[in-house]
Amino acid sequence: MLRTLAVLLGFQLAGEFLTQLLGLPIPGPVIGMALLFASMSVLPALASALRDTATELLQHLSLLFVPAGVGVMLHVHRVADEWVAIVTALVGSAVLTIVLTAFAIRMCARWWTARQPR
Amino acid sequence: MTPHRLTEIWVYLSASPLLHLSLTVVAYLIADWLYQRAGRHPLLHPVLISIVVLVSALTATGTEYSTYFEGAQFVHFLLGPATVALAVPLYFNFSKLRQLWLPLTAGLLCGALTAALSAVAIAWLLHASPQTLLALAPKSVTAPVAMAITEKLGGPPSLSAILVVSTGILGAVIGPALLDLIRVKDPATRGFAIGTASHGIGTARAFQESEEAGAFSGLAMGLNALASSILLPPLLRGLGLAA
Numbered sequence: 001m002l003r004t005l006a007v008l009l010g011f012q013l014a015g016e017f018l019t020q021l022l023g024l025p026i027p028g029p030v031i032g033m034a035l036l037f038a039s040m041s042v043l044p045a046l047a048s049a050l051r052d053t054a055t056e057l058l059q060h061l062s063l064l065f066v067p068a069g070v071g072v073m074l075h076v077h078r079v080a081d082e083w084v085a086i087v088t089a090l091v092g093s094a095v096l097t098i099v100l101t102a103f104a105i106r107m108c109a110r111w112w113t114a115r116q117p118r
Numbered sequence: 119m120t121p122h123r124l125t126e127i128w129v130y131l132s133a134s135p136l137l138h139l140s141l142t143v144v145a146y147l148i149a150d151w152l153y154q155r156a157g158r159h160p161l162l163h164p165v166l167i168s169i170v171v172l173v174s175a176l177t178a179t180g181t182e183y184s185t186y187f188e189g190a191q192f193v194h195f196l197l198g199p200a201t202v203a204l205a206v207p208l209y210f211n212f213s214k215l216r217q218l219w220l221p222l223t224a225g226l227l228c229g230a231l232t233a234a235l236s237a238v239a240i241a242w243l244l245h246a247s248p249q250t251l252l253a254l255a256p257k258s259v260t261a262p263v264a265m266a267i268t269e270k271l272g273g274p275p276s277l278s279a280i281l282v283v284s285t286g287i288l289g290a291v292i293g294p295a296l297l298d299l300i301r302v303k304d305p306a307t308r309g310f311a312i313g314t315a316s317h318g319i320g321t322a323r324a325f326q327e328s329e330e331a332g333a334f335s336g337l338a339m340g341l342n343a344l345a346s347s348i349l350l351p352p353l354l355r356g357l358g359l360a361a
Contacts (some may be wrong), residue, residue: 008199015202025347027263029201033340036205047209054206057199058336061322062165063146064197067190068261069169069283071276073176073183078250078277085244089254090281093237094288095296097258097315101229101338102302105310108221 004053007046011036132181138189145171158326160291165283165319197262200318204340207333214306214330215337222310226338229314230345233258234353251359253277256346257285260317263343267350271360282317289316290323305331313338 015032018024024031040047072079079086131137149167156162176186187194208215215222237254246254252273256264264282265275293312302308305328312320313335321339325332354360 005199008202011202011205012198025351026344027266027347029198030263030340030343030347032198032202033205033208036202037208040205040209041212047206050203050206051210054203057196057203058207058321058325058332061200061318061325062150063143063168064193064200065165065261065283065286065319066142066146066168066172067187067194068265068276068279069165070172070176070186070190071183072169072280073173075274075277075280078247079280082241082246082250085241085246086250086254086281088244089237089241089246090257090285090288092240093233093257094285094292094315096236097229097233098289098293098296098311099300100232101225101314102297102300102307102311104228105218105221105225105307106302106304108224109218109307112220 001053004050007036007050008032008054008057011039132179132185135189135192138181138186139192140189141172141175142168142190142193145175163287163291163319166287169283197260197318201260201262201340201343204321204336207329208337208340211306211330211333211337215334218306222306222334222337222341225307225310226314226341226345229311229338230258230342230349231353233315233342234346234350238354238357238359248359249273250277252354253281255350255354255359257281258289258315258317259343259346260339263347267347270351271354273360283319286316286319289320293320293323294327306334309334309336310338314342317342 011032012029014035015030016028018031019026019028145168146164149164149171152167153162153164234255237257238251241251241254252271253268256267256278259267259282261279261282264278268278269275289312293316297308297311302311308327309324309331312324317339321332321335324335351360
C-alpha cells in the first residue's frame with residue numbers, strides 16, 4: 001500500500017512539475033495520470049503491482065468530494081438567490097450531456113465499424 | 119468531569135484538524151452504510167447525505183468552513199493521487215480503448231462542449247449573474263481542475279466546487295436510468311457518458327455497474343479535464359463572459 005501511494009504521489013509530483021515548467025493549462029494530476037499510463041505500457045509489472053491498492057482507493061472516490069461539497073456553506077446567499085437558474089442549468093445540462101455523449105459515441109462507432117473492411 | 123472541563127476539551131479539539139477529519143470520514147461511512155441498506159436509493163447518495171450532515175453540524179456549533187477545511191483538507195488532498203490512480207483501470211481496459219478511440223473522441227468533444235455550453239445557456243436565459251455563469255461552465259470537470267479553470271477566468275472557485283459536486287451527484291443518480299431509457303447497453307459507452315457529464319462521483323457509480331464501465335468513466339473524466347482546460351478559457355472569453 002505504501003509503495004503504491006509513493007508511486008501515485010511521485011507521478012502527481014512529476015505531473016505538477018511538468019505543468020509548472022511548461023506552463024501547461026492542464027492540471028498536474030491529469031498529466032500524472034498520462035505519465036503513469038505510459039509507464040505501465042512500458043513496464044507491465046508496475047500495473048500488476050498497483051492494481052489492488054489503486055482499485056481500493058478508487059472504490060472510495062466519492063468520499064474525496066465531501067470537503068469541497070461542504071463549501072456550499074460559503075455560498076448560501078448566492079444559491080438562495082439564484083437557485084432556479086442553477087438547478088435548471090444543472091439538471092438540463094446533465095441530461096443533455098449524458099444523452100448527446102452516448103449518441104455521439106454510438107453513431108460514430110456504427111459509422112466506424114461499417115467503414116472497416118471485414 | 120465538570121462542564122467547564124468539557125468546554126475546555128471542546129475548545130481544544132475543535133481547533134485541531136483531528137476532529138473535522140474524523141467527522142468527515144465517519145459521516146461518510148454512516149451515509150454509505152445508509153445508502154447500501156436502502157438499496158442504493160438515488161436520493162440517499164452518500165456524498166449528499168454527508169454534506170447535509172456536516173453542514174448541519176458545523177452550523178449548529180458555529181464552526182467556520184475554513185476551520186473545518188483545516189481537518190478535511192487531508193481527504194481533499196487525496197483527489198490528486200486518486201486522479202493519477204485512474205490510469206490503472208484504464209491500462210487494464212486498453213484493448214477496448216484502442217478499438218474505440220475515434221467514437222470516444224467524438225463523444226468527448228460533444229460531451230465537453232454540451233456540458234459547458236448548455237449549462238451556461240440555460241442559466242443565462244434564467245438571468246443568473248455573470249459570476250454564477252463562470253462557476254457553472256466547468257461543472258462537469260473534476261473538482262480540482264474545475265476550480266483551477268474558474269479561478270483563471272476570474273470566477274468564484276469554491277462555488278464551482280459545489281456545482282461540480284452537485285453535477286456529480288445528479289449524473290450518478292439519473293445517469294444509469296437515463297441510459298437505460300435511451301437503450302444504451304454497452305458498458306464502455308455508458309461509463310464514458312457518465313464520466314464526461316459527472317467526473318469522479320459518476321465514475322464511482324459506474325464502477326458499481328462494472329469494472330469496464332468504471333474504467334471508461336475514469337478515462338472520460340481525465341480526458342474531459344484535459345479537453346475543458348484547453349477549450350473553456352478561449353470559449354468563455356469568446357462569449358464575452360470572462361476577461
